[in-house]
Amino acid sequence: MKNWLILGATSGIAVPLARELASRGNRICLAGRRENSKRLELLAQDLNARFGVEAAVSYFDAVELERLEAFIDEVEETFGRIDGVVYAAGLMEPQLHLQRDFTAARRQHDINYMAAVGLLGHTARKMEARRRGHIVAFGSPAGDRGRRSNYLYGADKAALHLFMEGLRHRLAGKRITVLTVKPGPTDTPMTAGMRKPRFKARPEDVARDIARAIDDKRTVIYTPAKWRYIMCVIRHLPWFIFKRLNL
Amino acid sequence: MNRQSDSKRAARGGCPPLFTERLESWGRLRSGLTQVARPELSSHLRGILAARTSKKVLGFGRGLSYGDACINTGNVTVKFNSLDHLLTFDPGKGILTCEAGITLEEIIRAVLPHGWFLPVTPGTCYPTIGGCFAADVHGKNHHVDGSLARHIRWIEILTASGKFARCSRKKDRDLFLATAGGMGLTGLIYRLSLKLKRVHTGYVYAERIRVHSLREMMDVIEVGDADWEYSVSWLDGAAPDREMGRGEIILGRHAEPEQLSFKRRSSPFIIRTRPGISLPVTSPVSLVGSLSTRLFNSLYLRRSGSRRKRREIIPWNIFFYPLDAVREWNRLYGRKGFVQYQFVAPDEAGYSAVGLALQICQRSGHIPSLAVLKRLGEKEGLLSFPMPGWTLALDMPVRHGLFRMLDELDRIVIDHGGRVYLAKDARLSPGSFRAMYPSFPEWLEVKRRVDPEDVFSSDMSRRLAMNREEAD
Numbered sequence: 001m002k003n004w005l006i007l008g009a010t011s012g013i014a015v016p017l018a019r020e021l022a023s024r025g026n027r028i029c030l031a032g033r034r035e036n037s038k039r040l041e042l043l044a045q046d047l048n049a050r051f052g053v054e055a056a057v058s059y060f061d062a063v064e065l066e067r068l069e070a071f072i073d074e075v076e077e078t079f080g081r082i083d084g085v086v087y088a089a090g091l092m093e094p095q096l097h098l099q100r101d102f103t104a105a106r107r108q109h110d111i112n113y114m115a116a117v118g119l120l121g122h123t124a125r126k127m128e129a130r131r132r133g134h135i136v137a138f139g140s141p142a143g144d145r146g147r148r149s150n151y152l153y154g155a156d157k158a159a160l161h162l163f164m165e166g167l168r169h170r171l172a173g174k175r176i177t178v179l180t181v182k183p184g185p186t187d188t189p190m191t192a193g194m195r196k197p198r199f200k201a202r203p204e205d206v207a208r209d210i211a212r213a214i215d216d217k218r219t220v221i222y223t224p225a226k227w228r229y230i231m232c233v234i235r236h237l238p239w240f241i242f243k244r245l246n247l
Numbered sequence: 248m249n250r251q252s253d254s255k256r257a258a259r260g261g262c263p264p265l266f267t268e269r270l271e272s273w274g275r276l277r278s279g280l281t282q283v284a285r286p287e288l289s290s291h292l293r294g295i296l297a298a299r300t301s302k303k304v305l306g307f308g309r310g311l312s313y314g315d316a317c318i319n320t321g322n323v324t325v326k327f328n329s330l331d332h333l334l335t336f337d338p339g340k341g342i343l344t345c346e347a348g349i350t351l352e353e354i355i356r357a358v359l360p361h362g363w364f365l366p367v368t369p370g371t372c373y374p375t376i377g378g379c380f381a382a383d384v385h386g387k388n389h390h391v392d393g394s395l396a397r398h399i400r401w402i403e404i405l406t407a408s409g410k411f412a413r414c415s416r417k418k419d420r421d422l423f424l425a426t427a428g429g430m431g432l433t434g435l436i437y438r439l440s441l442k443l444k445r446v447h448t449g450y451v452y453a454e455r456i457r458v459h460s461l462r463e464m465m466d467v468i469e470v471g472d473a474d475w476e477y478s479v480s481w482l483d484g485a486a487p488d489r490e491m492g493r494g495e496i497i498l499g500r501h502a503e504p505e506q507l508s509f510k511r512r513s514s515p516f517i518i519r520t521r522p523g524i525s526l527p528v529t530s531p532v533s534l535v536g537s538l539s540t541r542l543f544n545s546l547y548l549r550r551s552g553s554r555r556k557r558r559e560i561i562p563w564n565i566f567f568y569p570l571d572a573v574r575e576w577n578r579l580y581g582r583k584g585f586v587q588y589q590f591v592a593p594d595e596a597g598y599s600a601v602g603l604a605l606q607i608c609q610r611s612g613h614i615p616s617l618a619v620l621k622r623l624g625e626k627e628g629l630l631s632f633p634m635p636g637w638t639l640a641l642d643m644p645v646r647h648g649l650f651r652m653l654d655e656l657d658r659i660v661i662d663h664g665g666r667v668y669l670a671k672d673a674r675l676s677p678g679s680f681r682a683m684y685p686s687f688p689e690w691l692e693v694k695r696r697v698d699p700e701d702v703f704s705s706d707m708s709r710r711l712a713m714n715r716e717e718a719d
């Protein structure tokens with residue numbers, strides 16, 4: 001039994017991931033914004049009813065950067081030692097909107113990147129001292145190559161990918177696993193309004209892949225796995241072709 | 248704080264934001280642009296109704312019905328993905344209360360380790376319990392246990408009045424029976440309470456029997472159904488006339504621990520969750536042609552060897568959900584999609600109706616790629632599909648002339664006193680529908696009482712003119 005902290009627990013992917021982790025008998029702390037307290041309480045009840053595990057709720061807001069470290073300390077005090085942490089919060093606003101509004105782009109960057117650095121960095125220091133732990137965060141295929149349709153979101157994810165890589169390097173040999181997950185388009189609120197239907201993966205399948213990757217101590221995964229190959233092709237497309245594509 | 252950043256989720260006036268999307272059902276046949284809402288709390292359901300203006304509203308599970316029952320083109324579709332919380336589960340009594348959007352697979356994962364299983368399940372574990380109640384689904388055990396509605400203790404539904412109503416077979420019985428099989432047209436099902444089935448292992452003891460004609464198949468099924476909990480048969484739709492009905496009968500019951508090998512007995516409820524293989528792209532043309540169908544069917548028959556009877560103990564997922572092993576197999580049928588034509592005909596007319604249907608498919612060259620035969624029992628809801636008799640389900644790729652042939656099949660089904668399953672339908676005419684569903688006027692009476700303005704409506708209900716008595 002381990003203690004897992006899920007940051008952004010109302011996310012469409014985090015919900016089934018919390019269930020996967022609970023089904024393995026772990027205690028779960030669901031963290032999200034206070035305005036979602038009803039949903040978070042319901043999710044805690046759900047984990048308990050499904051798998052008989054203890055689930056707690058706590059509140060944070062990713063844009064309040066200066067409060068994040070204290071928040072982690074609080075969770076350790078009230079919920080217990082954090083053995084595993086997932087940063088699932090994220091925001092993908094329309095590229096055009098971000099292009100025109102720097103304040104919005106900066107806010108999105110705070111949520112997608114800076115908050116992860118604060119929360120995961122602080123947790124990592126504690127884990128490093130204890131020489132055990134799991135750290136999980138979400139990159140994205142969108143972070144593999146800058147595309148005009150969403151490079152501001154992509155840049156956030158590329159930064160997070162590099163942060164996770166560095167953290168993994170730093171913690172190598174200290175019995176801490178650092179996993180970057182790059183999901184393809186998944187059927188969650190984030191992709192609402194994407195008009196193509198069957199294109200999206202089931203979040204339950206994505207969550208299952210992630211849980212297995214944690215068990216297997218993997219470092220970077222694409223899920224569904226086909227995205228590794230698709231992105232390999234897209235990354236290597238020569239510029240004279242790439243610039244013509246409507247991606 | 249910049250509120251705009253929360254546009255994707257924040258509920259305004261209790262109504263979650265709406266997004267324009269194209270939704271598809273499993274047959275990939277119908278899809279239209281619709282305004283999708285994704286509620287996360289029961290209060291959001293109310294909010295959606297309050298904000299709907301003149302638009303029609305429809306619940307959507309996971310789109311695993313084949314036709315247009317879950318499609319609401321140009322109107323509001325309520326996706327239940329996030330209303331999927333398990334609320335309570337009593338492992339002693341096997342009673343579970345959940346929100347309508349939870350999938351059957353998730354229920355099994357929670358209850359099987361405690362020795363419980365779904366009392367009724369369709370041939371896939373990916374649909375929602377709400378969608379299954381709305382279609383009042385039947386399983387391989389319909390001849391013993393009836394359809395899903397029989398095992399639902401109560402439901403809570405948001406009706407057009409804007410209030411949640413709890414109904415059951417005892418309380419507000421009309422609403423309960425109009426909702427079971429009512430294809431989402433009486434309101435938004437929010438919560439359900441379910442009585443589970445006791446099992447002692449996660450395995451099924453199965454027997455497969457090879458047969459060579461339709462007569463033989465029906466005889467063996469009738470004998471088998473008397474002592475087996477589960478029964479389903481697969482027949483070769485491509486077989487030549489003289490061998491029509493050749494195929495395999497699969498009987499089963501939940502295995503007892505003593506039947507398991509020593510190794511399996513130590514963890515009898517093991518849940519395998521190998522993710523299925525999925526098809527990366529939709530094939531531009533259908534790969535399921537008459538040649539590949541013939542080949543597949545005869546290879547399948549050869550694979551099962553020459554012995555007439557075989558027994559085996561297999562894990563629950565392989566027995567109940569063989570098709571789930573390939574995710575999105577519907578893409579095999581190409582862009583035009585496919586239909587599943589499923590009908591039931593009363594006992595005495597069963598042989599004739601099934602035989603005629605197979606012959607007509609042969610004659611017109613629309614060879615079914617999959618043909619499944621099963622015996623059904625009594626129905627539960629007013630618009631429920633089952634009746635004591637024989638049901639035949641035929642999977643066919645959409646090709647020129649298919650719909651003309653299906654119209655012909657409709658006439659045969661009506662002549663034999665049978666009906667077509669709404670959860671699979673995309674093309675029945677309003678007249679045929681009325682001839683097939685004699686309880687429709689009774690259902691309409693309840694519908695008018697709970698939803699006088701026809702707020703809950705779908706492409707199917709508009710196609711079949713389900714808001715009035717007469718077909719035209």
Ligand SMILES: Cc1cc2nc3c(=O)[nH]c(=O)nc-3n(C[C@H](O)[C@H](O)[C@H](O)COP(=O)(O)OP(=O)(O)OC[C@H]3O[C@@H](n4cnc5c(N)ncnc54)[C@H](O)[C@@H]3O)c2cc1C
Nearest residue numbers: 306308309310311312369370374375377378381385431436
């Ligand atoms: C491979 C496969 C095998 C199948 N085998 C069987 C079988 O053996 N027996 C059988 O009976 N069926 C079978 N089906 C059909 C399937 O079980 C039903 O169509 C089921 O209704 C699909 O559930 P869903 O959650 O995907 O609902 P959807 O397809 O999304 O919706 C189905 C109907 O339910 C309504 N609905 C959904 N959720 C709600 C809600 N919360 N409130 C109000 N209305 C709602 C919709 O409006 C629609 O009318 C099979 C389907 C497939 C793909």
Ligand SMILES: NC(=O)c1ccc[n+]([C@@H]2O[C@H](COP(=O)([O-])OP(=O)(O)OC[C@H]3O[C@@H](n4cnc5c(N)ncnc54)[C@H](OP(=O)(O)O)[C@@H]3O)[C@@H](O)[C@H]2O)c1
Nearest residue numbers: 008010011012013061062063089090138140185186188190
């Ligand atoms: N879905 C995809 O197709 C896809 C593809 C690639 C990568 N990803 C990444 O995978 C992760 C999970 O994605 P998802 O699709 O599950 O996302 P989602 O359903 O849209 O959820 C986003 C989560 O972020 C939280 N959040 C937003 N702003 C926050 C803030 N200021 N403070 C705290 N929490 C905040 C949301 O909380 P509220 O409920 O309070 O809004 C929500 O829980 C994200 O990092 C995403 O970028 C997703």
